[in-house]
Amino acid sequence: MALINPKKKEVQVKIVYYGPGRGGKTTNLEYINKKFKSRIKSEMVTVKTYNDRTLFFDFLPFDIGMIKGYTIKIQFYTVPGQVKYNATRKLVLRGVDGIVFVADSMTLRQEMNIRSLENLRENLASFNKDLNSIPLVIQYNKRDLGKQGIPILPIESLEKDLNSTLKASYFPASAVTGENVAATMKKIISLTVISLKEKLDLGGK
Amino acid sequence: MSNDDGNSIFDELDSRLDDFFADDELSFDESSDIHSDEMIIDSSDEPKVKKSFPDTQSAKFHKNPQGPLDTLKVIVLEMDWELTDENLNKYLEEIGRLKNQYKDDRAIYLFFKLHSSIGTYMLHKKVRAHPDALKFLYQVFNSLEKVTTKNLSTFEKNKMILKEVTNFKNLKARMFPNSYSSVEVQSFVPEQPTAAVKPDFSSLPDDIQKEINDYIEREIAQKIEALKKNFK
Numbered sequence: 001m002a003l004i005n006p007k008k009k010e011v012q013v014k015i016v017y018y019g020p021g022r023g024g025k026t027t028n029l030e031y032i033n034k035k036f037k038s039r040i041k042s043e044m045v046t047v048k049t050y051n052d053r054t055l056f057f058d059f060l061p062f063d064i065g066m067i068k069g070y071t072i073k074i075q076f077y078t079v080p081g082q083v084k085y086n087a088t089r090k091l092v093l094r095g096v097d098g099i100v101f102v103a104d105s106m107t108l109r110q111e112m113n114i115r116s117l118e119n120l121r122e123n124l125a126s127f128n129k130d131l132n133s134i135p136l137v138i139q140y141n142k143r144d145l146g147k148q149g150i151p152i153l154p155i156e157s158l159e160k161d162l163n164s165t166l167k168a169s170y171f172p173a174s175a176v177t178g179e180n181v182a183a184t185m186k187k188i189i190s191l192t193v194i195s196l197k198e199k200l201d202l203g204g205k
Numbered sequence: 206m207s208n209d210d211g212n213s214i215f216d217e218l219d220s221r222l223d224d225f226f227a228d229d230e231l232s233f234d235e236s237s238d239i240h241s242d243e244m245i246i247d248s249s250d251e252p253k254v255k256k257s258f259p260d261t262q263s264a265k266f267h268k269n270p271q272g273p274l275d276t277l278k279v280i281v282l283e284m285d286w287e288l289t290d291e292n293l294n295k296y297l298e299e300i301g302r303l304k305n306q307y308k309d310d311r312a313i314y315l316f317f318k319l320h321s322s323i324g325t326y327m328l329h330k331k332v333r334a335h336p337d338a339l340k341f342l343y344q345v346f347n348s349l350e351k352v353t354t355k356n357l358s359t360f361e362k363n364k365m366i367l368k369e370v371t372n373f374k375n376l377k378a379r380m381f382p383n384s385y386s387s388v389e390v391q392s393f394v395p396e397q398p399t400a401a402v403k404p405d406f407s408s409l410p411d412d413i414q415k416e417i418n419d420y421i422e423r424e425i426a427q428k429i430e431a432l433k434k435n436f437k
Binding site: 036059064065067068088091182185186189190193194 | 213214215217218219221222225226413416420
C-alpha cells in the first residue's frame with residue numbers, strides 16, 4: 001500500500017518489475033536511469049553478484065512532481081529472477097502498488113515465464129493480494145532477438161500463455177534498444193496512480 | 206470525488222508523464238547513425254530553409270495530390286489554417302504511413318521521425334504547446350520537401366537531417382528548460398555494467414537496509430559454520 005504523508009502532502013508509490021531470471025528487468029530500469037538521468041536526480045541502487053546477476057534487487061526512486069497538490073514519489077524495484085531467491089522476491093513485493101511483469105520472448109523461456117507468473121500470483125496471495133486486481137502491465141521483452149534469427153514466441157502465443165485471463169495492458173519491447181521501455185513505465189505509473197486515486201481520494205476535498 | 210476531478214487528475218498525470226518521458230519518441234542513438242565517417246559538417250553553413258510556409262501556390266495540392274508528400278502537404282496546410290485534433294491525428298497517421306514507405310532511406314525516415322515527435326507533442330499539449338513547435342514543424346516539412354524532390358546525394362541529405370536534429374534538440378531545450386541544463390542533450394549510450402558501482406544504501410528505506418544487513422549476517426554465519434564443519 002502506498003505511503004501517504006498528509007502533512008507533507010506526499011505519496012510514495014511502490015512499483016515492482018517482476019519476471020523470470022535474465023528476462024531484462026534490470027535492463028529496463030538501467031535504460032530509464034540512463035536516458036532520463038537529468039530528470040531523475042537520484043541514484044539507481046543495484047546489488048549484483050560477481051556474475052552480474054541481481055542478488056537482492058535494483059532500486060530506482062524518482063519524483064514525477066505534484067499531482068493535485070500531492071508530490072508523487074515513485075520507487076521502482078526489480079526482483080532477482082532466479083528461483084532460489086523467492087524470499088527476497090516476497091520481501092520486495094511487500095506493500096507493492098503496481099507490477100510490471102517482464103516476460104522473455106525467447107521460445108526457450110516459455111515455461112519460465114509461466115512459472116514466474118504463477119510464482120508472482122502465489123507470493124501476492126501470501127500478502128492477501130490478488131494479481132487480477134492489482135495494477136499490472138505485461139512487457140514482452142527481447143523482441144529484437146527475432147531479427148537476429150533467435151527463435152522468439154509470437155505475441156499471440158505469449159498472450160495466450162500469460163494474459164488470457166488477466167487481460168492486462170501489454171507491450172512488445174526491447175529493453176536493450178529502449179523500444180517501449182518508457183511506454184511500459186508510463187503505463188504502469190498511470191494505472192497505479194489512478195488506482196490510488198480511487199483508494200485514497202487523492203486530491204479530493 | 207467527481208468525475209471532473211478524476212479526469213483532471215488523469216490529464217495532469219498524463220501531461221506530467223509526457224513531459225518526463227518527452228524525448229523517447231526520437232531515439233538519439235538512431236539519429237547519431239548518420240554521423241558516418243564520410244560526413245564532414247560545415248558548421249558555418251547557415252540553414253537556408255527560411256521560407257515561411259505555406260505559399261499561395263500550394264493550394265493546387267488540394268485538387269490533385271499525386272506526389273509522395275502531397276497528402277501530407279494538404280494536411281500541413283490545413284494545420285496552418287487551424288490546428289485541431291482531427292488534422293493532427295490525420296497528420297500523424299500520414300506520417301506513420303510515410304515512415305513505413307521510406308523505412309529503407311535512413312535520412313528521409315529520420316525526417317519523418319522528427320515529424321512524428323513534434324506532432325505527438327503538439328497533440329498532447331494542444332494550446333499549451335511551445336509557440337516555436339509549429340514553426341519547427343513547417344521548417345522540417347520544407348526541408349523534407351527539398352530532400353524528397355531534389356536529386357540530393359546521401360551526404361547532402363544527411364547534412365540536412367543533422368541540422369534539423371540539432372534544431373530539434375535546441376527546441377526541446379526551450380520546451381523543457383528545467384530538464385535541460387544546456388543545449389547539449391544527453392544521448393543514450395549503453396551503460397557499463399553497474400556491478401562496479403559501489404551501491405549507496407543510504408537512500409534505501411530503513412526496513413530494506415535492515416533486511417540487507419540481516420541477510421549478509423546470516424550468509425556470513427552460514428559460511429563460518431560450513432568452514433567449521435570442514436575443519437572438524
